[in-house]
Amino acid sequence: MDLHTIRELVHPADTTIALLVLDGLGGLTRRQGRATELEAARTPHLDELAERGTCGLQVPVGAGIIPGSGPGHLGLFGYDPLDYQVGRGVLSALGIGFELQDGDVAARGNFCTIDDEGVVTDRRAGRISTETNRQLCERLRGIDVPGVELDVEPVKEHRFLFVLRGEGLSGEIEDTDPHEVGRPIGSPTPTVDSEAAERTHEAIADFLDEARERLGDLEPANGVLLRGFAQRPNWPMFPEVFGLEPACLASYPMYRGVSRLVGMDVEAHDGSLESKFERVGACGDDYNFFFIHEKGTDSSGEDGDFDRKVSVIEEADEHLPRLLELEPDVVLVTGDHSTPSSMKQHSWHPVPVLLEADTCRADPVSEFGEMACLQGGLGRRLPAKRLMPLALAHAGRLTKFGA
Amino acid sequence: MDLHTIRELVHPADTTIALLVLDGLGGLTRRQGRATELEAARTPHLDELAERGTCGLQVPVGAGIIPGSGPGHLGLFGYDPLDYQVGRGVLSALGIGFELQDGDVAARGNFCTIDDEGVVTDRRAGRISTETNRQLCERLRGIDVPGVELDVEPVKEHRFLFVLRGEGLSGEIEDTDPHEVGRPIGSPTPTVDSEAAERTHEAIADFLDEARERLGDLEPANGVLLRGFAQRPNWPMFPEVFGLEPACLASYPMYRGVSRLVGMDVEAHDGSLESKFERVGACGDDYNFFFIHEKGTDSSGEDGDFDRKVSVIEEADEHLPRLLELEPDVVLVTGDHSTPSSMKQHSWHPVPVLLEADTCRADPVSEFGEMACLQGGLGRRLPAKRLMPLALAHAGRLTKFGA
Numbered sequence: 001m002d003l004h005t006i007r008e009l010v011h012p013a014d015t016t017i018a019l020l021v022l023d024g025l026g027g028l029t030r031r032q033g034r035a036t037e038l039e040a041a042r043t044p045h046l047d048e049l050a051e052r053g054t055c056g057l058q059v060p061v062g063a064g065i066i067p068g069s070g071p072g073h074l075g076l077f078g079y080d081p082l083d084y085q086v087g088r089g090v091l092s093a094l095g096i097g098f099e100l101q102d103g104d105v106a107a108r109g110n111f112c113t114i115d116d117e118g119v120v121t122d123r124r125a126g127r128i129s130t131e132t133n134r135q136l137c138e139r140l141r142g143i144d145v146p147g148v149e150l151d152v153e154p155v156k157e158h159r160f161l162f163v164l165r166g167e168g169l170s171g172e173i174e175d176t177d178p179h180e181v182g183r184p185i186g187s188p189t190p191t192v193d194s195e196a197a198e199r200t201h202e203a204i205a206d207f208l209d210e211a212r213e214r215l216g217d218l219e220p221a222n223g224v225l226l227r228g229f230a231q232r233p234n235w236p237m238f239p240e241v242f243g244l245e246p247a248c249l250a251s252y253p254m255y256r257g258v259s260r261l262v263g264m265d266v267e268a269h270d271g272s273l274e275s276k277f278e279r280v281g282a283c284g285d286d287y288n289f290f291f292i293h294e295k296g297t298d299s300s301g302e303d304g305d306f307d308r309k310v311s312v313i314e315e316a317d318e319h320l321p322r323l324l325e326l327e328p329d330v331v332l333v334t335g336d337h338s339t340p341s342s343m344k345q346h347s348w349h350p351v352p353v354l355l356e357a358d359t360c361r362a363d364p365v366s367e368f369g370e371m372a373c374l375q376g377g378l379g380r381r382l383p384a385k386r387l388m389p390l391a392l393a394h395a396g397r398l399t400k401f402g403a
Numbered sequence: 404m405d406l407h408t409i410r411e412l413v414h415p416a417d418t419t420i421a422l423l424v425l426d427g428l429g430g431l432t433r434r435q436g437r438a439t440e441l442e443a444a445r446t447p448h449l450d451e452l453a454e455r456g457t458c459g460l461q462v463p464v465g466a467g468i469i470p471g472s473g474p475g476h477l478g479l480f481g482y483d484p485l486d487y488q489v490g491r492g493v494l495s496a497l498g499i500g501f502e503l504q505d506g507d508v509a510a511r512g513n514f515c516t517i518d519d520e521g522v523v524t525d526r527r528a529g530r531i532s533t534e535t536n537r538q539l540c541e542r543l544r545g546i547d548v549p550g551v552e553l554d555v556e557p558v559k560e561h562r563f564l565f566v567l568r569g570e571g572l573s574g575e576i577e578d579t580d581p582h583e584v585g586r587p588i589g590s591p592t593p594t595v596d597s598e599a600a601e602r603t604h605e606a607i608a609d610f611l612d613e614a615r616e617r618l619g620d621l622e623p624a625n626g627v628l629l630r631g632f633a634q635r636p637n638w639p640m641f642p643e644v645f646g647l648e649p650a651c652l653a654s655y656p657m658y659r660g661v662s663r664l665v666g667m668d669v670e671a672h673d674g675s676l677e678s679k680f681e682r683v684g685a686c687g688d689d690y691n692f693f694f695i696h697e698k699g700t701d702s703s704g705e706d707g708d709f710d711r712k713v714s715v716i717e718e719a720d721e722h723l724p725r726l727l728e729l730e731p732d733v734v735l736v737t738g739d740h741s742t743p744s745s746m747k748q749h750s751w752h753p754v755p756v757l758l759e760a761d762t763c764r765a766d767p768v769s770e771f772g773e774m775a776c777l778q779g780g781l782g783r784r785l786p787a788k789r790l791m792p793l794a795l796a797h798a799g800r801l802t803k804f805g806a
Contacts, residue, residue: 028762028764028765029764029765034765036764061404061804062404062789062792063404063785063789063790063792063793064789064791064792064793064794064795064796064797064801065404065412065792065796065801065804066412066796066801066802066803066804067803067804067805068803068804068805069805070805071804071805072805081804081805082404082408085805086805091805340762343762346803347762347796348793348796348801349764350780370764370765371765371766371767374766374767374778374780379782380459380780380781380782380783381782381785
């Protein structure tokens with residue numbers, strides 16, 4: 001079921017859909033325990049939704065695949081993450097909230113250490129501080145390359161974002177990063193034979209020559225590695241495909257960036273989940289699809305803090321009535337992937353999901369948790385990308401397929 | 404999720420994976436009974452693994468599809484059996500342990516009966532004895548065709564393996580077998596327009612002319628039918644795709660052959676499951692993936708011997724601790740298909756599977772059997788090819804997809 005097929009079936013209705021993403025929601029039981037974070041949390045409102053709705057477990061990308069935040073969210077937005085892959089340079093821009101324009105070429109950069117022969121001896125320049133990084137970026141930002149505008153934005157430690165802006169550029173450029181020490185820095189060689197790639201190659205080569213001049217006498221960050229050259233993709237937009245007016249209520253640049261990439265409006269709020277729910281109420285007339293993002297479940301999971309993840313979930317549950325009193329026709333609650341606090345990282349485990357609407361078929365699930373969801377009507381391994389068509393159907397926004 | 408995508412995500416780790424295949428494991432309840440063979444068997448060790456791990460039922464090829472041994476195993480090895488099809492000639496070579504070299508062309512052969520007009524009157528020559536077959540193969544093996552080496556190896560009854568070896572040959576050749584009686588033997592016509600196919604056509608035609616001479620005066624096997632011309636496929640190899648050093652511990656030529664086809668090393672042992680487990684221990688430093696094959700579950704099923712199949716399963720369970728004490732990081736136990744003893748043949752029924760690792764999410768399954776596995780976290784119809792990515796993930800051998 002591709003986006004084109006869905007789009008053909010979409011028809012208008014006066015209904016709203018709320019997608020609440022508790023980032024990294026899925027978990028594992030404590031080694032000696034009997035419950036995951038979600039199961040351990042007291043969640044009366046989620047349980048009531050689960051009781052009224054249909055539950056299950058969804059697979060963000062594929063069996064065994066550990067989803068990054070980008071692919072995890074694209075799946076929830078109805079895009080197959082394997083078909084809609086974002087270049088790493090673009091992801092990097094999204095991650096720091098840099099607004100790429102059409103045609104911009106972005107790449108990930110590392111400050112690195114090279115020896116006298118130009119051979120890379122440390123790909124991370126000893127993980128310099130973010131503050132040093134900032135000063136180095138300042139030094140590179142002044143570089144002038146004729147015909148293009150360039151930008152160098154510090155990220156964390158040794159990482160930066162490199163952006164070229166101008167007419168007729170291309171992302172079809174090889175990494176200059178050799179990806180291992182003991183090898184020389186590569187050339188930004190075009191991977192296709194086109195004028196745009198050649199032009200881009202020259203601009204990057206000019207930048208690198210000048211960067212070598214400006215960093216050459218420094219220690220340990222005397223070199224620059226670039227990888228993952230990419231341009232903003234030209235995808236079918238969420239509003240056109242699904243016939244919805246979508247608003248994003250998220251705090252972190254990455255999620256706001258992915259939302260913008262598919263054509264969502266990003267709405268302001270003060271950062272708390274409560275304020276996001278309030279904002280949904282305030283802008284309720286302008287939109288009919290709300291993506292509301294809570295980061296705390298993921299960050300507590302990555303910190304390995306089982307109890308904090310439990311608290312974040314309980315707090316989200318506590319605020320949930322503010323969203324429910326707005327009476328969205330369809331409520332979806334899930335995560336973009338699992339982040340078990342026992343693993344301290346994203347994982348491939350299927351993610352609990354609940355869908356609540358008047359048209360839900362009853363299933364035996366009456367509490368929202370990994371084990372309970374195994375018995376749910378949505379199944380145990382629903383591909384995440386199937387959720388949007390389901391939500392549309394429950395929102396009365398799809399016509400019959402075939403006469 | 405194709406092999407290429409998986410390969411891009413693989414990264415090294417110091418972990419081992421053990422895949423125990425109880426051939427034809429899945430079964431059906433006795434008509435009057437309440438349990439399948441696996442359910443009737445006393446399996447304390449498998450049950451303990453099921454309790455600790457995640458269970459489910461897997462589908463080797465597709466709904467309703469009865470898997471042959473080749474496709475059944477390819478699915479478990481992570482290859483989609485519909486995308487990776489082995490030519491019948493190659494399967495025939497694998498079945499008798501004939502080691503095909505790159506470029507060899509293999510075909511299945513039948514001794515048949517033809518009348519004076521060259522029309523096939525019995526495609527199996529009255530199912531001649533294997534001993535007669537052996538003598539006939541001897542007679543054909545002496546045939547000399549310039550520029551190619553040829554081999555004719557007896558299989559069972561009227562069946563033989565035909566192999567051409569030489570430079571620039573092709574498997575793109577039509578069957579000479581008309582597949583029904585009352586029709587003349589066909590010509591080994593090229594199905595593509597290439598020099599190699601033409602060359603192969605000529606060599607086979609020469610062979611068939613001489614074979615007619617040598618068999619013409621015999622009864623009832625006075626003719627030869629060839630079908631399923633094929634060359635060893637040029638597939639991505641298991642070690643490269645999954646970043647593993649795989650060893651095959653199997654007794655039967657077919658399973659050793661399929662393992663070699665994907666690049667596994669075949670290790671020696673004395674044939675018992677116990678000796679295979681011991682061998683895993685002995686060569687544990689050289690490999691990090693072990694495919695261990697037990698044939699008895701399938702052969703007892705094909706014999707319609709419910710009780711013997713139960714015994715084979717119980718014996719496997721008894722020896723299991725020898726494998727577990729080697730502490731593989733991931734243990735997978737399943738079959739390549741079902742062979743219910745009530746059906747005396749391979750069947751399409753989903754196959755019980757258990758995966759045990761430290762990172763397993765709890766599910767309600769605490770015994771290893773068809774009915775219990777319905778409640779498992781792996782779901783009821785997991786495509787077999789998804790097991791390898793899952794095993795890799797649990798072994799910490801996959802990186803994040805997207806940032």
